[in-house]
Amino acid sequence: MLVTSLRRKVAITAALGLLLVPGCHAAEQALPYAEAVRVPLDAWPGMTVGTRSVTTDAGTVGYRYPVLGPDHPLTTEIHTSMAERQTAFMEDLPDRGTPELFQDSTVLAASPRVVGVRVTETLKAGVNETFAARTLWYDVENDAIVPWTSLFRDEAAIERAHLAVAAVLEEGYDMPTEQLPGLVGEVALRVTEAESEPEEAAAGASPASGDGEGEPLDLSDPEQALRAAELWEGSPLADLAFSTAGGLAVRMEPGEVPGAGRVSEVLLPVEAEATEDLLSELGYHARQAALGEPDFPLDGELSAEGDSLDCVRLKCVALTFDDGPGEDTGRLLDMLADYDARATFYVLGSLVEEFPEVVERTHAEGHEMGNHSWKHDDLAGMSEQGVAKDIGRTNQAVRAITGSDPWTIRPPYGSLNGTVRKAVDQPLILWDVDTMDWQSRDTAKVAEHALTHTTSGSVVLFHDIHPTTVDAVPEVLAGLHHQGYHFVTVTDLFGLQALSPGDVYTDARVG
Known part of the structure; x- marks a missing residue:
C-alpha cells in the first residue's frame, strides 16, 4: 500500500x-x-x-x-x-x-x-x-x-x-x-x-x-x-x-x-x-x-508583438501584401487591427520614402516588413551586383524608419534565378495562394479565392495598392477567423531559424 x-x-x-x-x-x-x-x-x-x-x-x-x-x-x-x-x-x-x-x-x-x-x-x-x-x-x-x-x-x-x-x-x-x-x-x-x-x-x-x-x-x-x-x-x-x-x-x-x-x-x-x-x-x-518576490530576469526591450506561436500545432496563415505602401494601406491596417491580425508587407523602397508614416505605423503595430525591390524591376534580368544594389537600397530605406532590415525578400513577379539567389542575404518568399487580385480587381472574387484555397501553412498573396483588394480583406479575415485560423507573419509561420538566405519558400504546409 x-x-x-x-x-x-x-x-x-x-x-x-x-x-x-x-x-x-x-x-x-x-x-x-x-x-x-x-x-x-x-x-x-x-x-x-x-x-x-x-x-x-x-x-x-x-x-x-x-x-x-x-x-x-x-x-x-x-x-x-x-x-x-x-x-x-x-x-x-x-x-x-x-x-x-x-x-x-x-x-x-x-x-x-x-x-x-x-x-x-x-x-x-x-x-x-x-x-x-x-x-x-x-x-x-x-x-x-x-x-x-x-x-x-x-x-x-x-x-x-x-x-x-x-x-x-x-x-x-x-x-x-x-x-x-x-x-x-x-x-x-x-x-x-x-x-x-x-x-x-x-x-x-x-x-x-x-x-x-x-x-x-x-x-x-x-x-x-x-x-x-x-x-x-x-x-x-x-x-x-x-x-x-x-x-x-x-x-x-x-x-x-x-x-x-x-x-x-x-x-x-x-x-x-x-x-x-x-x-x-x-x-x-x-x-x-x-x-519571495518575483525574481526572473526580464529583458526590458521585449515586445509582445513578435508572435511566439508554434504553427506546427496550429492553423496558421500568413497574409502578405505587395507593391505598397499606398493610399489604402492605412485603411487595411485598421481592418487587421479588428482581428488582432499580423501580416507581412512586401514594400517597394521608392514608396517607403514616399509613405514613411505608413511604414512606421505598420511596423509599430507588429506587422512584418518585407523587401519587394526598389521599384518593382525584374531581378532575374539584373547582374549579381545590380540585384545586391537594388535589394540593399530598399533594406536601407526600411531600416531608416523601423531600425532593422526586412527579414525576407519577395522578388517582383516571383521572378528569380541563380544569380538572384546568390546575390541576396535574406530568404526568398513566394506564395501558394495567388488571389490574382491585380488582374480581376473584383472584391468578391478575391475574397472567395482566398477563403477557398487557404489551408494551414498557406502564404496568401494580395496587393494593398488596389482598393478592391483592401475591400475584400474584412470578408477574408472574418471567414478564416471563424474557421479557427491564426494570422501570423511570414517568419512566424516558417520559424525564422528555419529560413536560410537565398533559399526559396512558398508555404509551410505540413504533409
Whole structure:
C-alpha cells in the first residue's frame, strides 16, 4: 500500500479568510481557507504582456500571456495552448448566440530556477458560465516545461497530497468520506477500505498506475511527469498554488464543497509541515520562489508583438501584401487591427520614402516588413551586383524608419534565378495562394479565392495598392477567423531559424 492514514494526521490550517453565508454556520465557526500566491501579470514589474482580443457577430475570444523572453519555451507553450483552445472554440461555435471565451494568466512563482504560471479560461454562453484552470511550470535547469506532478517527489506523494486535501474537507467542512468529490474521494475511500480490509484493498486499482507494468513513474523526467498528469486527470492539484503560509492552496469548485457557502472558489489549505516530505526538489524551489518576490530576469526591450506561436500545432496563415505602401494601406491596417491580425508587407523602397508614416505605423503595430525591390524591376534580368544594389537600397530605406532590415525578400513577379539567389542575404518568399487580385480587381472574387484555397501553412498573396483588394480583406479575415485560423507573419509561420538566405519558400504546409 502506497500510503498510510495520513489523512487522519493532517492538521487543519487556521482560517485566513472567512467566506460564510449568513445563517449557514455558527458565527464562531471559521472554515479552513488558504490565501494563494497568485501575481497578476500587470503587477509584475518589467513584465511584457501579450494580448489578443477579437469580437465578431459570432462570438468573442481573448487571451493574455506572459512574455518571458525571445522564443522562451514557457511563453510559446502558454501562447500556443491558448491559441489551440481558441481554434477549438471557433470551430464549435453554435449557429445562434454570441458565446465568449477569455483566457488569462497569473504568475505562481518566479525565480532563476523555476517559473510557474496559472492558465485560466472562462467560457460564457447565454446564462451559463464555466471556469477551468491549470498550471504550467518551467524547470530552468533542465530547460523543460513540466506539469504540476513534477512538484511532487513521487506517486506516493501525490496520493498523500490528495489525502491531505481529503482531511481538510472531512475535518474542516464536515464532509463524510463517502461524499468527497472526484479523485480526492476515490483516494480517501480506497485508504479507508485498506485500513478496514487490507487484503481486499491491496488488490484494488490505484489512480496512479505507473507505466502500466507496475513500475513507478520518475516524476523528475518531464515525459513521465506528463504521463502522471494524464493518469491524475481531473485532480484538483492541477490547479494548486503555494499559500502565503508556506503550504499548498488547492482550488475546488464551490459546488463540490457545499459547506463553503456562496463563494467564487474554495481554496483548501494544506499546511507547510504536511508538504515537507511530499515536494520534489523542483517543488521546494517553486515554494521558495512563490514566497519571495518575483525574481526572473526580464529583458526590458521585449515586445509582445513578435508572435511566439508554434504553427506546427496550429492553423496558421500568413497574409502578405505587395507593391505598397499606398493610399489604402492605412485603411487595411485598421481592418487587421479588428482581428488582432499580423501580416507581412512586401514594400517597394521608392514608396517607403514616399509613405514613411505608413511604414512606421505598420511596423509599430507588429506587422512584418518585407523587401519587394526598389521599384518593382525584374531581378532575374539584373547582374549579381545590380540585384545586391537594388535589394540593399530598399533594406536601407526600411531600416531608416523601423531600425532593422526586412527579414525576407519577395522578388517582383516571383521572378528569380541563380544569380538572384546568390546575390541576396535574406530568404526568398513566394506564395501558394495567388488571389490574382491585380488582374480581376473584383472584391468578391478575391475574397472567395482566398477563403477557398487557404489551408494551414498557406502564404496568401494580395496587393494593398488596389482598393478592391483592401475591400475584400474584412470578408477574408472574418471567414478564416471563424474557421479557427491564426494570422501570423511570414517568419512566424516558417520559424525564422528555419529560413536560410537565398533559399526559396512558398508555404509551410505540413504533409
